[in-house]
Amino acid sequence: DAGITQSPRHKVTETGTPVTLRCHQTENHRYMYWYRQDPGHGLRLIHYSYGVKDTDKGEVSDGYSVSRSKTEDFLLTLESATSSQTSVYFCAISEATGSSYGYTFGSGTRLTVV
């Protein structure tokens, strides 16, 4: 969708290497989220951010870290990639929380760890 981009779109990396995925938004939305999508598991929340330098863990945060130094960028880092982290990663943004606001999703990053 316009306003949110993820990079790279595809990546193949080796086990044990660090990997950083980027989510960039031009909507000035406060809330940003990283999900992973796996068959049979739906979307699972990894980390989320409710403002610059304010982040929190989701349900599957082990092995991942995030940073948000600017409103528009939310980075997801796999500190030492493992094969279990092969997945499709989606970033989402939201204008507000605790209300009727839904998410806008990015196009996803397909990560393969070999």
Added chain:
Amino acid sequence: AQSVSQHNHHVILSEAASLELGCNYSYGGTVNLFWYVQYPGQHLQLLLKYFSGDPLVKGIKGFEAEFIKSKFSFNLRKPSVQWSDTAEYFCAVRDDKIIFGKGTRLHILP
């Protein structure tokens, strides 16, 4: 903790058949409920949402969903499906963040 259950993992229908995908949530407070669709190779898009008012919600592409508070359900319906409805459908509930169900793969036979 909130959770969302989608009863059907994989549904196969012929064109023009009627569709109903089940969704139940567990949350006692005020809920915001969503259905998202993911077409093959694409990202998730919002189909419809409920946050208050009329429990029958109309969405895009002829979809609708009914919120039944007593049953903790938010089932998605469409009276006559098309081949282009082939996709994966996710029910979701929101408190401070959105929790997704595991998805239902819908395959429409031409």
